[in-house]
Amino acid sequence: MYQLFLSFRFIWRHRLMTxxxxxxxxxxxxxxxxxxxxxxxxxxxxxxxxxxSEADLMVTPRYPGVDLDLLEExxxxxxxxxxxxxxxxxxxxxxxxxxxxxxPSVMEEFQVSQVLGVDGRAEQRxxxxxxxxxxxxxxxxxxxxxxxxxxxxxxxxxxxxxxIGVILGRGLARSLRVIPGQRVKLFALVSKGxxxxxxxxxxxADYQLRQELFQVVGIYQSGNSEIDRNCVFMDETDFxxxxxxxxxxxxxxxxxxxxxxxxxxxxDKIVDxxxxxxxxxxPEGRVPPPWLRDENxxxxxxxxxxxxxxxxxxxxxxIESEKAMILVIAFLIVIAGTSSxxxxxxxxxxxxxxxxxxxxxxxxDVKGVAIIFVLNGFLxxxxxxxxxxxxxxLFVDRIDDVxxxxxxVTGRDIFDPEIYLFRQIPTRVDPEQVLQFAGAxxxxxxxxxxxxxxxxxxxxxxxxxxxx
Amino acid sequence: MSERAKADVGRASGGAGTDVVLEARGLVRSxxxxxxxxxxLRGLDLTVRRGERVSVVGASGSGKTTMMNVLGLLxxxxxxTVRLLGQDPAASGAIRRNELRNRGVGFIFQFYHLxxxxxxxxxxxxxxxxxxxxxxxxxxxxxxxARAASLLEHVGLAERMRHRPQELSGGERQRVAxxxxxxxxxxxxxxxxxxxxxDPRTSGGIEELLLELGSQGRAMLLVTHDMTxxxxxDRVLRLNxxxxxxxxxxxxxxxxxDAAGNLS
Numbered sequence: 001m002y003q004l005f006l007s008f009r010f011i012w013r014h015r016l017m018t019x020x021x022x023x024x025x026x027x028x029x030x031x032x033x034x035x036x037x038x039x040x041x042x043x044x045x046x047x048x049x050x051x052x053s054e055a056d057l058m059v060t061p062r063y064p065g066v067d068l069d070l071l072e073e074x075x076x077x078x079x080x081x082x083x084x085x086x087x088x089x090x091x092x093x094x095x096x097x098x099x100x101x102x103x104p105s106v107m108e109e110f111q112v113s114q115v116l117g118v119d120g121r122a123e124q125r126x127x128x129x130x131x132x133x134x135x136x137x138x139x140x141x142x143x144x145x146x147x148x149x150x151x152x153x154x155x156x157x158x159x160x161x162x163x164i165g166v167i168l169g170r171g172l173a174r175s176l177r178v179i180p181g182q183r184v185k186l187f188a189l190v191s192k193g194x195x196x197x198x199x200x201x202x203x204x205a206d207y208q209l210r211q212e213l214f215q216v217v218g219i220y221q222s223g224n225s226e227i228d229r230n231c232v233f234m235d236e237t238d239f240x241x242x243x244x245x246x247x248x249x250x251x252x253x254x255x256x257x258x259x260x261x262x263x264x265x266x267x268d269k270i271v272d273x274x275x276x277x278x279x280x281x282x283p284e285g286r287v288p289p290p291w292l293r294d295e296n297x298x299x300x301x302x303x304x305x306x307x308x309x310x311x312x313x314x315x316x317x318x319i320e321s322e323k324a325m326i327l328v329i330a331f332l333i334v335i336a337g338t339s340s341x342x343x344x345x346x347x348x349x350x351x352x353x354x355x356x357x358x359x360x361x362x363x364x365d366v367k368g369v370a371i372i373f374v375l376n377g378f379l380x381x382x383x384x385x386x387x388x389x390x391x392x393x394l395f396v397d398r399i400d401d402v403x404x405x406x407x408x409v410t411g412r413d414i415f416d417p418e419i420y421l422f423r424q425i426p427t428r429v430d431p432e433q434v435l436q437f438a439g440a441x442x443x444x445x446x447x448x449x450x451x452x453x454x455x456x457x458x459x460x461x462x463x464x465x466x467x468x
Numbered sequence: 469m470s471e472r473a474k475a476d477v478g479r480a481s482g483g484a485g486t487d488v489v490l491e492a493r494g495l496v497r498s499x500x501x502x503x504x505x506x507x508x509l510r511g512l513d514l515t516v517r518r519g520e521r522v523s524v525v526g527a528s529g530s531g532k533t534t535m536m537n538v539l540g541l542l543x544x545x546x547x548x549t550v551r552l553l554g555q556d557p558a559a560s561g562a563i564r565r566n567e568l569r570n571r572g573v574g575f576i577f578q579f580y581h582l583x584x585x586x587x588x589x590x591x592x593x594x595x596x597x598x599x600x601x602x603x604x605x606x607x608x609x610x611x612x613x614a615r616a617a618s619l620l621e622h623v624g625l626a627e628r629m630r631h632r633p634q635e636l637s638g639g640e641r642q643r644v645a646x647x648x649x650x651x652x653x654x655x656x657x658x659x660x661x662x663x664x665x666x667d668p669r670t671s672g673g674i675e676e677l678l679l680e681l682g683s684q685g686r687a688m689l690l691v692t693h694d695m696t697x698x699x700x701x702d703r704v705l706r707l708n709x710x711x712x713x714x715x716x717x718x719x720x721x722x723x724x725x726d727a728a729g730n731l732s
Contacts, residue, residue, distance in 0.1 A: 001605040002597040009585035358581045361542055362595045362648075363570020365562065462537040465581065 025384025028337025033392030041426030052128035055253035087122030117239025171229030357464030370457030377449020510710030574649030
């Protein structure tokens with residue numbers, strides 16, 4: 001009891017020192033909370049950007065003759081509520097250039113692009129396709145095209161030749177110097193149908209070059225530079241016509257109820273039921289190929305099942321390791337902050353040598369004396385942790401005001417929305433993580449306080465009494 | 469003094485008897501000073517009986533404080549034994565040693581040694597608080613505060629209970645220290661030059677108070693430079709060359725005191 005009593009009295013007597021110690025703990029906790037909230041926010045925003053331009057899950061059948069509608073149905077039965085939406089997805093490589101006279105010898109006029117065939121309506125349910133469409137590179141202008149039929153050409157006069165519209169990634173549109181309403185020419189290498197796929201070395205004689213003009217109906221900007229810089233979106237039906245469905249690989253892109261939590265379960269379900277899914281995904285009368293009927297065949301022979309992160313693994317891992325590094329650095333800041341408690345407690349013990357001697361003379365034991373000073377540090381830690389947590393959360397809540405203020409003071413924008421593609425600094429607060437940080441700061445203060453406390457407890461009472 | 473305070477103070481182990489409260493045999497204590505080892509206590513022997521008031525005189529640096537620390541269980545001898553209330557603290561372990569210091573011994577120091585953060589009554593009640601467990605204290609708090617108040621009343625500080633040490637005079641601080649020493653009703657008081665830091669008038673009052681406490685059956689070991697005060701105790705010893713030597717009232721004392729009655 002006397003430990004708590006004396007601890008409070010010592011703290012009150014040295015309240016300025018206590019407040020300074022608590023302030024440093026709190027300040028370091030603010031740094032930790034803010035840095036991790038911003039990192040988590042960036043990570044979530046990037047994930048949202050990537051997943052928003054792709055899908056939570058992509059299932060690519062590796063066997064021929066698959067009907068993507070049947071495959072969707074088979075998966076819908078297996079995944080139940082986990083499957084929120086699904087849409088077909090085709091991709092291939094094509095050369096593209098803007099309409100008009102160009103010098104064929106100048107290869108810069110041509111861009112290699114990735115052409116994606118999607119169902120305009122389904123795509124909006126699978127990801128943020130609709131949100132990323134813009135009429136012009138100016139992001140402030142709303143999309144004019146009908147989101148129900150995003151690839152439809154509205155201007156009938158201009159669409160006299162081609163009925164097919166395409167949507168260009170913003171970066172691609174910029175490098176081609178085209179805007180919606182203008183046309184681009186796509187080039188496709190299409191099989192003549194007399195060559196067996198995979199039957200030997202490709203022979204140009206078996207292919208023909210197809211070219212066609214397409215009107216640009218919109219600009220796509222997701223923030224995923226890989227897509228924005230290279231991609232041409234096209235309706236899946238037109239894609240199949242132009243590129244010949246046999247030369248492009250089709251996949252099913254799926255949006256899950258919970259992209260992180262449901263992925264493993266969904267993949268396991270597909271792996272478990274792969275044979276049934278294969279059979280159900282084939283039109284009536286078709287049977288799986290012999291190599292899939294082999295008794296050693298596995299789910300991996302039939303499907304490639306990938307999360308959105310698979311396409312960005314280096315980036316995802318880089319962010320994770322960056323977060324880990326920043327966590328370590330921020331935690332070192334917390335340790336530096338709590339070292340103020342060590343210093344404050346060490347000074348307090350030095351100041352209270354006589355009192356320690358008195359307490360020992362009155363019968364206090366080593367543990368009792370040590371507890372007084374541990375409690376002191378603990379109370380500082382509690383003050384710092386609670387104050388730091390609230391201040392950190394307030395800082396995160398007002399981070400854009402702080403950002404504006406810093407920008408005003410320094411005279412420069414430290415967070416360029418043109419670079420990050422979001423106007424507000426993204427933050428995400430994980431309450432559990434915040435509690436862990438506060439707890440860790442508290443543990444650090446306890447450790448920092450324990451050393452001076454031990455020094456106090458182990459003091460020779462006879463010497464302490466006569467300390468001057 | 470109130471009847472209750474008298475009763476509280478008078479509870480100290482009954483009247484004068486022959487029971488041994490403190491017994492030291494062959495105490496040796498030395499300190500290393502650089503390369504040299506200085507022997508302060510060289511086989512010191514002492515027996516203090518219940519109700520006995522023993523004073524120890526000696527020149528500065530003779531080892532009086534070291535002796536008090538060893539006898540009061542604040543320090544350990546290199547050899548020899550100290551038995552307090554019949555128990556050998558060296559054999560009992562740290563917990564028992566702390567308990568003995570808390571309940572069996574009362575310390576009064578020259579420089580009062582009060583905790584500045586606490587009021588007079590809080591300083592007095594501190595030994596009881598240290599001796600109680602967390603939950604035990606809630607049960608004992610009211611009676612402990614009442615006893616502390618009664619002790620402060622007894623030492624003449626009824627009006628200064630809520631004052632901090634820095635708001636009290638030297639004499640008042642020493643009275644608070646005496647009340648604190650009595651809080652757990654110890655069997656023996658260790659008084660290390662209790663009047664050494666006070667003016668003659670104030671020290672006279674403190675002397676009277678201590679002698680009164682000593683006459684109420686509590687043993688007292690007093691270390692002082694004041695020969696007049698020392699001579700008022702039941703026995704006077706001189707710490708000389710690391711050992712205690714008995715002095716008679718006239719012969720030996722007169723050889724070591726000056727005209728003012730202080731040790732030379």
